[in-house]
Amino acid sequence: MTQHGENETPADEARVEARIDGGKLTLTISGDWLLASQPPGREALLAMIREAGDVHEVGFSCDRLGRWDAALLVPLQALQEAVQQAGVQLDDDGLPEGARRLLRLAATVRERSDVRRVREHDNIIVRIGNATLEALAAGRELARFMGELSFSAGRLVTGRAVFERRDLLLFLEQTGANALPIVSLIAFLTGVIFAFVGVMQLQRFGAGIYVADLVAIGMVREMAAIMTGIILAGRSGAAFAAQLGTMKINEEIDALRTLGISPMDYLVLPRAIALVLMMPLLTIYAALLGLVGGAVVSITMLDISLVQYLAQARSAVGLNSVFAGLLKALVYGVMIAISGCQQGLACGGSAMAVGQATTSAVVMSVLLIVISASALTVIYTVFGI
Amino acid sequence: MNDEGTAHIEVRDLALAYGDRVVQEGLNFSIARGEVFIIMGGSGCGKSSLMKAMTGLLRPSAGDVWYEGQPYWAGDEQQRQEIRQRCGVLFQSGALWSSLTLAENVALPMRHRTRLSEAQIEELCAWRLALVGLRGFEDYYPNELSGGMRKRAGLARAMALDPEILYFDEPSAGLDPVSARLLDDLILELSASLGTTIVVVTHDLASIFAIAGRALYLDAGSRTQLALGEPAALREHCEHAAVRAFLSREATVPADAGETG
Incomplete structure (x- = not known):
């Protein structure tokens, strides 16, 4: 020294x-x-x-x-x-x-007696108890967030919500247009896989033409929305959580609050709107590309023409199937927005916490997507949609 | 051990630029061992860029920084690493690693750059935190502390490898006058008892007059150094009105310091 x-x-x-x-x-x-x-x-x-x-x-x-x-x-x-x-x-x-x-x-500087911390080692029961309490608290927090978002949506409808139009356009671009390449690839390959599996099985019964039905119904009703949802959860949900988490650490969110601007309106709403608008559009696009993938496989492996394939596919899906798929896409969009933004706003104060918020956002999005997919499928079946 | 004749740090013909935009050029000064040296100037004059060039974070567009006769930027990576290890840096807001406790923050440089045992490292962390007045805060995370405490913890981390040179970026920024004063005292005390060479970048006049041996004034308009000397003497007798105005906190814009673009 x-x-x-x-x-x-x-x-x-x-x-x-x-x-x-x-x-x-x-x-x-x-x-x-x-x-x-x-x-x-x-x-x-x-x-x-x-x-x-x-x-x-x-x-x-x-x-x-x-x-x-x-x-x-x-x-x-x-x-x-x-x-x-x-x-x-x-x-x-x-x-x-x-x-x-x-x-x-x-x-x-004398050490203050109340400063030093004792490291506690809890036993397993205490830890299980704490984990349960934390899970309950997280559930309550999520419910509260959804409630606040509903109020915020109400303000949007009555035109009292404050946010930047520029932000909304930016998020529309980021969640929608910028996701096109990856959505194209995944949707096309999903169609190809569907058709391939279908050809292998249906050909044995001489029912190869029904591959078109399989791909059309599968893509339009279920897979297009689910695949797009998972892609957007990983792309946009994670990005939203990281953005909002970093803003929280930098006290940017507190700054909005002190100005009387609701972070819910200003930050969450444009992101949620972007996802809710873009999810159905991307889902339609994904379904079409899935059909293209199916067509490529069907035409090369089976003795059918493009016209036959399209006619068969057209007859398989009615308008109700299209709406069923779009409704799912919309719900998934809301789920992704809720998970991403809620985790971001609940972020702790360190760099590590931003990483954790991002991880939880993606995990929670996927979880909520799967849960709502099951719930909607049951509802559709009950109502015969 | 070293002859007192050679300067500890010497800056020769240094120019700093971001792309085509020149921030400062023609910088020439040397800092003696054990000196408390201040780099001052108005906002945006390039004083932080100068510090970055001296600490190895920003490659200068011309010139070099010499440490005991050894050029930093002209050297190879191993020489640079060796020089960097002799310097400690306190960043403006502490720059503590937020997911590590204070003790872990201070221990990290020692774990990776020395061969000390864990027990020794633990003792040294406690000692260095005690030196900056944070005894008992080993297990706290940075976001649980006030700004002043974070800054002092940053200082404990900067001292972790017993540096010969300590750099301070705006030490009093964001601190109340009393805390700023206490930090200044701490800087002086460390310099006096450890013999550490101290380089401070600041525009805080109270600090400048309290701690500086010599101060260097960087001018934003002419984009070079205008004056070098004791702050009190510069305030009274400096030939440049801009320097006198800066040190006496006058709002007038002197003729020779106008925005020349």
Whole structure:
């Protein structure tokens, strides 16, 4: 700490010797006390105090002390505290000037008794209990968020919600247009896989033409919406959580609140609108590309023409199937917006917390998508849609 | 151990630019071992960029920074690494790693750059946090602390490797006058007892007069250094009206410091 430059010379061995003289303990410190050379630690010095027994003063002699750094100060600090606790006087005149000043500096701020934390290790039951309580709290938080979003949507309808039109356009572009390449690829391949599996099975019964029905119904009613939903959960849901989480850490959200602008209206609403508008559009697009993928497989593997394929597909899906698919897409869009924005706004205060918020946003989106997919399928079946 | 004649840090013909936009050029000064040196100037004059060039974060467009006769930017990566290890930097808002506790923040440089044992590292963390007045806060996370405490924790981390040179970026920014004053005192105390060379970037006049040995004034208009010397002397006798105005907090824009683009 004090000495600089390249220390080419080997270090002299660090030593400390105790001498008691009329009730005064003098510690003679010599050699080089450098971290690199492992000098005597705090235990060695504290042991000397204990061995010395009854003394009324502790002093130092550092005439033969060479180079030193924090390796000297750490044990001296421990010694200083022990000596003061025992009510023995400490005479630091013998220490080098720099060491004396640093020790005094470290001692100026006393440790407040309520500061230090005890690390607690809970047993398994306590941990399960805490996890349950946290899950319940998260559920309540989600419900509260949905409620607030409904109010916010109400303000949107009555035209009292404040947000930037520019933001909305940006989010429409980011969630919609920018997602086209990945949606194209996934939807096309899903159609191809559907058709391939269908061809393999249906050909055995000479019912190859029904591949068109399989692909059309599968894509339009279920897969287009689900695949698009999962893609947008990973793309936009995660992005929203990270954006809002970072804004929370930077106190940008508090800044909006103090201005009387609702973060719900200003930040969540444009994102939710973008997702709710773009999910159905992307789903229609995905369904069409899925049909194209199916057509490519059917035409190459079966002895049918494009016209036959299209006619067959057209007869398989009615308007109700299209609406069934679009409604699902809309619901998934809401789910993704809720998960992404809620996790972002509930983000903690560290860089790690932003990562966790992003992860939870995606996991929660996918979970909610699957749950609502099942629920809607049951409802459709009951009502015969 | 080293001859006092060579400067600890020497900046020669340094120019800083972002793309085509020149921020500062023709910078020449040297800093002696153990000196408390201030880089001052108005907002946007390039003082933080200068510090970045000195700490290895921004490659200058011309010139070099010499550490004990060794050029930083002209050296290879290993030499640069060696020089960087001798410097500690306190960033403006502390720049503590938010997902680590204070003790872990201070321990990280020691874990990766020294061969100390875990027990030694733990003791050293406690010692360094005690030095900056944060005894007992080892297990706290940065977002649980006030701005002043975060800054002091950042200082403990900057000192983790026993640097010969400590850089401070706007140490008093965001602190109340009392906390700023305490931090200034701490800087002076560390410089006096450790012999550390200290370079401070600031526009805070109270700090400048309290801690500076010498101060360098960077001018935004002429994009170069205007004056170098003791702040009190510069305030009274500097030939440039801009420097006198800056140091005496006058609002007039002197003729020789106008925005020349």
